[in-house]
Amino acid sequence: MPASELHTPVLDWYDAHQRDLPWRRPEASPWSVLVSELMLQQTPVARVLPVHQAWLERWPTPADLAAEPTGEAVRAWGRLGYPRRALRLHGAAVAIVAEHGGEVPSEYADLIGLPGVGDYTAAAVASFAFGRRHVVLDTNVRRVLARTRQGVELASTSVTRAERETATGLLPDDPATAATWAVAVMELGALVCTASSPRCGECPVADLCAWRLAGRPAYDGPPRRTQAWAGTDRQCRGRLMAVLRESEGPVHRSALEAAWSPESQRVRCLAGLVEDGLAAHVAPDVYALP
């Protein structure tokens, strides 16, 4: 099927159904877009919205954030999860001030040099904030392409060469159209072509979707590993970080001891948090946000 057959239905659908998100508004700054992209990594939109608003009100520019201690970023990150992203965003702000005159760079090559910015985020910011032409391959896009083009329910674990070539081939020539196409496919994946219970009845390309035309065959690949949680270091780290976040000042070791057992794991995780820069050992038996 010609690539262009997807364009008009998806773009029209996006025009009619796109969500009104703060980082998509015309007045949204590139900094707002960058902050949103870091927060949205593995985190649902609904949970990001209030934190993003608070961050932009408190730190309207990269320089505002860069002037703060990293601990303030970690505290304001709240319960979004993966708090190292807060450190990376702070580090990105520092780098933007030091190396880019305080302005979020518009080039992919500069963006991907920032902490916490990988291929997806660099392409997304260049595309959404600056209207550049880039392949934006996130989990939503990958799922839409897997279904419509490959005829399979879910994309592979990692991005394949063929997958990237397919996405490149679908990218409109005009940069502005390419940028809209990128966000439109993502939105389709987020709202209609969802991982579970896709709404094929509402899909603008259902009539040419290889997966639907094949009868929506169930996933038939290697077993997908589900992440353990109870009793893991991640849960332990989360508990310790919650104690540090929710305290106004430094906390005594006893407060951390009450948050987790066994001791050996707690000690190891606390050392890991200090090593990661998420916590500071400010005095004997006293810890705080950095």
Place this chain on the structure above:
DNA sequence: CAATCGTGGCA
């Protein structure tokens, strides 16, 4: 390439 890294809502 695979493991690691939080959190909470929902089917």
Place this chain on the structure above:
DNA sequence: TTGCCAAGATT
């Protein structure tokens, strides 16, 4: 109730 899942990056 519990497994699945949400705009990935880093090592």
